[in-house]
Amino acid sequence: MKRRLGAVAKYGFLIAVSLVSLFPLYWMAVSATNSSLAVIRGALLPGKELINNYRNLLGNQDLWRAMTNSFVNALSLTALALLVCSVAGYAFEIYHTRAKDALMNVLLLAMMIPFAATMIPLFRMFSDMQLISTTIAVILPTISTPFLIMLFRQSARSFPHDIIEAARIDGLGELRIFFRMFFPTMRSTYAAAMTIVFMNAWNNYLWPRIILFDSKSLTMPMLVSNLIFGYVTDYGMLMLAVLICTLTTIIIFFFLQKSFAEGIVGAIK
């Protein structure tokens, strides 16, 4: 009896938490298909206003430009960050010397530097270089991060050194060993890193807001944020914009979920 009561409490708690977790997302998705008036009246079922909201959104904001910009920024950052940080993490582990270990410790300190403390000089630096409103300015500060280097150093630790030796005897160059052997075997780490970097890049708001002046370089989070500046909020249109912005990261998460979990567990071990 007591046991059963415990089980009821456990499942009850988990169901309640799941409901609280999912409800705002459900409400967002449903509201995207309803008129603003229906949303205010408390509509909780899908409506027929999706096309209408979409039309309003297109008339109001440059949706496809924002989508393109967000994809270009996020994909170029992800590709560069994965390349630069995985090569570095691999080198810190495989070719480690005392000097390299010391350098790694210094780089790790950068994790404790809040972005708030660097954003103003960064802004000045990029405006001096006349790179305001460019993709380079958006992505350059976050291509190399201590977190990602550490993630790849950790995964290089589990990469058997015998294989490297064998490959060297077979006459493979160091660069080839990395690309032909390390890269393919560490797929789950790359998938985890990709998920994290892409999501952060896609969702980043403060830095793009500072560095992107031109309305042509608008990103998705900026577009969503712009919609609440008016006096009257069209909830249907607003939630459709939020839905489009969120759907991208949710889809990526579901595709990479399994390898994401494996990669994170592997890195923590």
Added chain:
Amino acid sequence: MTDKAPAKAHLTPRRRTITQKRSLVGWAFLLPAALLILWMNFYPMFQALWMSLHKGIGAGMTWAGLYNYERMFKDTVFQQTLVTTFTYLIVQVPVMLVFAIILASLLNDKKLKCKGFFRTAVFLPCTTSLVSYSIIFRSLFAADGYINHILVGLGILETGYNFLGTPWSARMVIIIALLWRWTGYNMIFFLAALQNIDSSIYEAARIDGASPFQQLRRITMPLLKPMILLTAIMSTNGTLQLFDESFNLTRGGPGRASLTMSHYLYQLAFEKAPNFGYATAVSYVILALVAVLALIQMRVGDKR
């Protein structure tokens, strides 16, 4: 024997050059990443310190000594943002970590049904961007939003309550939103750590008659300590830098009741009359707080 010795002597220097060569390859591999961190993190950090000791803007910045730091003691808005940010920190971080640990230990149960569903449900909020969830919560808690719709519908309130227009409720909404967004994220770290704990420890505890609560306190918590330390430092770091929520959910309001330090910093540097000197001084307070709180947490984490 005799002709083997010179061959060996010949081999050693050659080998050394190979290891040296490899070490150089290693440097070449890690150099781009290292230079980028120095250029994009450390260099601006020191530049911010230099700027915080200056007045004016652009090339016309003049030496001001500690003026900008002294100014903070008289700036009531800054002091208010400090209090607000710490309110978020003290209320939200402990509650979130406790929830995350409870959820992780429930989801670590091998016999649990629908585990995949629960885990995805709890983690899903983390996939939304900070701007998106801020706006979802802003809409839910609006005067004509869904929360008021329910409260009025149930007869708890007669008319909608202006959650975002009252200082304490506006701060509460931000805390609730933060809990919603980040609990699942921290849960993943705890879950990963729990999966490394041998389940036979729990078996033994159960046989010895330990209640679930005792198991949590005596086994789970001590083993999770390093992870608690990590998540506490990460969450503290994040909370001290809150911007998107303040900017999009409450716009810092009503008045400046929910304004965070980072949001204030943004206003100082990029709105109305930009003041880079004073703004960078405020940013150094955030930097110092992050460092000091991380040190304290590491000390406390070590002792326990």
